[in-house]
Amino acid sequence: MMTIGLAHYLIFASVIFAIGLIGLTVRKNIIVLFMCVELMLNSGNITILAYARQFGDSDFHAAALFVMVIAAAEAALGLALVVAVFRYRGTANSDKLTLLKG
Amino acid sequence: MKRGKREAKVMLEMIINGVVFYLFAILSVIAAVFTISFVNPVKSAISMIFCLFCIACVYFTLSAAFVGIVQILVYAGAIMVLFLFVVLLLEKRDYENSTEDNINAAKIVSVLTAASLFTALTIAIGANGSAAFPPASDGFGSIKVLGSAIFQKYLFAFEALSVLILVAIAGVTLLASKKTAGDK
Numbered sequence: 061m062m063t064i065g066l067a068h069y070l071i072f073a074s075v076i077f078a079i080g081l082i083g084l085t086v087r088k089n090i091i092v093l094f095m096c097v098e099l100m101l102n103s104g105n106i107t108i109l110a111y112a113r114q115f116g117d118s119d120f121h122a123a124a125l126f127v128m129v130i131a132a133a134e135a136a137l138g139l140a141l142v143v144a145v146f147r148y149r150g151t152a153n154s155d156k157l158t159l160l161k162g
Numbered sequence: 163m164k165r166g167k168r169e170a171k172v173m174l175e176m177i178i179n180g181v182v183f184y185l186f187a188i189l190s191v192i193a194a195v196f197t198i199s200f201v202n203p204v205k206s207a208i209s210m211i212f213c214l215f216c217i218a219c220v221y222f223t224l225s226a227a228f229v230g231i232v233q234i235l236v237y238a239g240a241i242m243v244l245f246l247f248v249v250l251l252l253e254k255r256d257y258e259n260s261t262e263d264n265i266n267a268a269k270i271v272s273v274l275t276a277a278s279l280f281t282a283l284t285i286a287i288g289a290n291g292s293a294a295f296p297p298a299s300d301g302f303g304s305i306k307v308l309g310s311a312i313f314q315k316y317l318f319a320f321e322a323l324s325v326l327i328l329v330a331i332a333g334v335t336l337l338a339s340k341k342t343a344g345d346k
Contacts, residue, residue: 063176063180063294064176064179064180064183064184064223064294065293065294065295066290066293066295067287067288067290068183068187069183069220069224070283070287071283071284071287071288072183072187072191072220074279074280074283074284074287075191075280076190076191076194076217077279077280077283078276078277078279078280078283079191079194079195079197079198079276080194080198081272081275081276081279082198082272082273082276083197083198085268085269085272085273085275085276086198086269086272086273087198089203091203091206091207091245091248091249091252092197092198092203092206094245095197095206095207095210095245096197096198098210098214098237098241099194099197099210099213102214102217102237105217105229105233106217106220106221109221109224109226109229110224112224112226112303113224113225113226113295113298113302114295114296116296116298116299116302118301118302118303118304118307118308118311119311119315119316121226121228121229121303121308121311122308122311122312122315122316124226124229125229125232125308125312126316126319126320126323128229128232128233128236128237129323129326129327130323130326131237131241132236132240132241132327133326133327133330135241135244135245136244136330136331136334137330137333137334137337139244139245139248140333140334140337140338141337142248142252143248143251143252143337143338144337144338146251146252152252
């Protein structure tokens with residue numbers, strides 16, 4: 061019997077979050093790091109929507125949409141930063157960006 | 163007779179939701195793993211698009227159809243195209259001779275940390291058992307209800323977000339223009 065409930069969605073969200081966290085710490089390319097941040101934001105959205113279904117409240121959906129808007133703004137700003145850094149330093153490798161290293 | 167029909171419909175919906183959930187959850191986890199394992203960022207971005215699409219299909223099983231459609235349009239469409247543009251703007255050689263393949267202590271520690279986080283979350287979630295969702299009320303997740311929530315209850319948050327977007331546009335324009343400090 062395939063009854064799925066809140067726990068399934070929460071575990072799915074935590075899988076996505078863990079994959080995003082691994083990617084964030086393992087990868088070096090800044091653009092891929094941004095993709096991993098987007099993955100983690102999406103796992104948060106899955107959690108919000110699963111609780112929306114659990115409590116039967118559509119207000120959560122508005123919250124999920126607002127999270128998406130903020131993620132879009134964050135991606136645009138972050139990618140502009142990446143382009144600026146690339147123009148200035150000539151690389152998108154997070155290991156070579158040591159400007160703030162003491 | 164009518165009640166039995168309704169129960170059968172609810173049962174069918176539950177089974178379909180289960181099948182769709184498992185299918186797209188597994189697909190999106192695979193796509194997410196591909197996203198973080200491809201060395202070429204273009205391939206990463208493509209599998210990320212597929213992953214976001216599968217997550218949108220998971221949203222559909224939560225009767226969040228509008229949020230799922232917005233996810234496909236905004237995330238898989240607009241944001242990931244922006245990512246692809248930036249990937250294609252940056253030079254190709256930058257990732258070809260990168261050190262992504264090195265396995266060092268820091269990577270092992272990070273994978274272990276993420277794995278232990280996942281295990282802790284799973285144990286904490288699993289301890290509460292897995293009951294099915296209560297039946298959704300009529301109009302749950304519909305555009306009508308969602309629109310009245312956004313434009314009445316959360317109107318201030320909505321307007322504040324539009325200001326945030328405006329600030330983001332100004333910031334991006336500043337960062338991307340050639341006359342800024344980053345270019346001297």
